[in-house]
Amino acid sequence: VLVGVGLGLLLRTYLRHRALRALPPPPPRPADEVAIEKLDALRRQDLPRQAEFNTYYFALSEILREYLGRRYGFDALDMTTTEVLAALHRAPDSPFLARYQGPDVTAWLMHSDLVKFAKYGPSEDEADQSLQEGYRMVAATRMFLAPALAATEPSAAPVAAPVAVAVP
Numbered sequence: 001v002l003v004g005v006g007l008g009l010l011l012r013t014y015l016r017h018r019a020l021r022a023l024p025p026p027p028p029r030p031a032d033e034v035a036i037e038k039l040d041a042l043r044r045q046d047l048p049r050q051a052e053f054n055t056y057y058f059a060l061s062e063i064l065r066e067y068l069g070r071r072y073g074f075d076a077l078d079m080t081t082t083e084v085l086a087a088l089h090r091a092p093d094s095p096f097l098a099r100y101q102g103p104d105v106t107a108w109l110m111h112s113d114l115v116k117f118a119k120y121g122p123s124e125d126e127a128d129q130s131l132q133e134g135y136r137m138v139a140a141t142r143m144f145l146a147p148a149l150a151a152t153e154p155s156a157a158p159v160a161a162p163v164a165v166a167v168p
Contacts, residue, residue: 032142035067039134048127056127057115064134068105071141081109108133 042063047056062077065084069076072091076084085106111130114120122130 030142031067031070032138034070035063035138036135038063039131039138043131048124053115053122053127054119057112057122057130060130060134061109061112061116064108064137067138068141081113084109105137108137 039060042056042059045056047053047059065076065079068084068088072088072093074087074091076087079087088105108130111122111126115122
């Protein structure tokens with residue numbers, strides 16, 4: 001009886017692990033969705049009102065670097081600002097290769113570096129403006145399926161284009 005119970009438990013464990021291995025992992029969430037969620041959480045922390053500018057800009061920079069890296073396929077978190085900008089210009093679907101009318105990413109990254117590394121003390125308005133620019137960066141570079149492609153081909157490749165999004 002004990003051997004039968006032991007074998008039954010082993011078989012059940014084996015079958016459960018095999019079933020779990022067979023399930024594919026869920027698809028990753030879209031980079032823009034994750035970035036907007038993190039920007040909203042950062043805004044709710046209200047760090048500029050607490051004069052926590054360095055912490056605020058560090059978090060804001062990490063959110064947007066992670067977004068840009070995921071969006072354009074490079075590891076932006078381990079790169080300098082110069083390397084990030086170079087990678088953006090090399091990305092095949094980067095709007096920086098065309099006439100990009102979105103926020104000035106170079107100026108934004110440089111301003112962020114001034115606060116983080118040069119101890120520049122921005123005003124609360126500058127901090128709010130940086131957050132708004134972050135929202136605009138994500139909105140201007142987000143990926144979506146073009147409506148005509150989505151209607152005809154559900155497996156069509158995503159197309160990068162500006163999207164009108166209300167900035168909170």
